[in-house]
Amino acid sequence: LRSWDYGNLRIDTFVAPMSVLTNALGLLLAVTIAGTGHGVEAVVVAFTYYSSATRIMFEFNQIYRRLESSMTEAAQFTALLLTPATVLDPRSPEPAPARAADVRFEKVTFAHAGSGPLFEGLDLDVPHGAKIGLVGRSGGGKTTLTRLLLRMTDIDAGRILIGGQDISRLRQRDLRGLMAYVPQDPAMFHRTLRENIAFARPEASDAEVRRAAEAAHVTEFADALPDGLDTMVGERGVKLSGGQRQRVALARAILRDAPILLLDEATSALDSESEILVQEALWGLMEGRTALVVAHRLSTVAHMDRLVVIDHGRIVEQGTHQELLACDGAYAKLWQHQSGGFFDDSAAHSPDLR
Ligand SMILES: Nc1ncnc2c1ncn2[C@@H]1O[C@H](COP(=O)(O)OP(=O)(O)OP(=O)(O)O)[C@@H](O)[C@H]1O
Ligand SMILES: [Mg+2]
Known part of the structure; x- marks a missing residue:
């Protein structure tokens, strides 16, 4: 699970620069298409595809984050569950005493x-x-x-x-x-x-x-x-x-x-x-x-x-x-x-x- 932590760090470090990069790419794409004289329709279509593609990427990123946080949480409990039981219940347990508590x-x-x-x-x-x-x-x-x-x-x-x-x-x-x-x-x-x-x-x-x-x-x-x-x-x-x-x-x-x-x-x-x-x-x-x-x-x-x-x-x-x-x-x-x-x-x- 340690390596998971490191993976986590890497993802977080790269997400911010990635979004700057994708925005810049989108802009570049729009300018290029406009420059080649394909007309407004082409720019709009390209842009629609582009933005849905990036949205999917970011949604994926969010899902990944949620998954990762659940995994970290689950890891705590898994560690608990994996601790072998040293104390066992008796084969034929007796009923607990009533409220007498000496x-x-x-x-x-x-x-x-x-x-x-x-x-x-x-x-x-x-x-x-x-x-x-x-x-x-x-x-x-x-x-x-x-x-x-x-x-x-x-x-x-x-x-x-x-x-x-x-x-x-x-x-x-x-x-x-x-x-x-x-x-x-x-x-x-x-x-x-x-x-x-x-x-x-x-x-x-x-x-x-x-x-x-x-x-x-x-x-x-x-x-x-x-x-x-x-x-x-x-x-x-x-x-x-x-x-x-x-x-x-x-x-x-x-x-x-x-x-x-x-x-x-x-x-x-x-x-x-x-x-x-x-x-x-x-x-x-x-x-x-x-x-x-x-x-x-x-x-x-x-x-x-x-x-x-x-x-x-x-x-x-x-x-x-x-x-x-x-x-x-x-x-x-x-x-x-x-x-x-x-x-x-x-x-x-x-x-x-x-
Ligand atoms: N899980 C453990 N494994 C081995 N030794 C332990 C463990 N827990 C406590 N000890 C030892 O048992 C002794 C008593 O520890 P305990 O924690 O019961 O003391 P305490 O009176 O509660 O101390 P404090 O006032 O610092 O909380 C100590 O010498 C400690 O080093
Ligand atoms: Mg103590």
């Missing part, structure tokens, strides 16, 4: 392909409706933990349970249906903003999509675009900033209306002001749901029911913000760093937490 990691052992074990006998208990903040240094295993819960990869030993059911006994689609996931770097499709949001729940009405877009503050920037929510994203449309993509991803999560929320650095690219707004929407969304929220900016998770500090695949501490500050360990150190000038805004917006 999460349990039981003695989970996991190693990324080609590296040593990251988690060894990891235990984590998240009661139904609890809001858990996952924090810790980069590379600690926070993202991996969320991906294991989504069963993007299978674990090597132990069990992961939702509503008391082993997730490996569920159908993939049933499992994913239980969760709304906002990844660290959300992917956008080369489609409209509306479609990018709606794919989280294709049967949602336009009004529901609009409401989700409003709650996630997508409309704030979308309404300023010429086509609003119908503006194309990516390639030939609007390129979204990191913060804008995060808002689209949050709108998806809001629309999805799933019992478990997994947010991985979902607001990290937002400026402090937008973060406060989006955070409010998120608190509303978390109401009555189980939430696992990964954040580096501690002020975003400080209010959660429980904070779990992960380092090198181990849970080194857990408790509320106050409890963890009081025990003066890893979390207290992280907090000190962030409120002591490294991340000025985290301290500025949460003076009550000091």
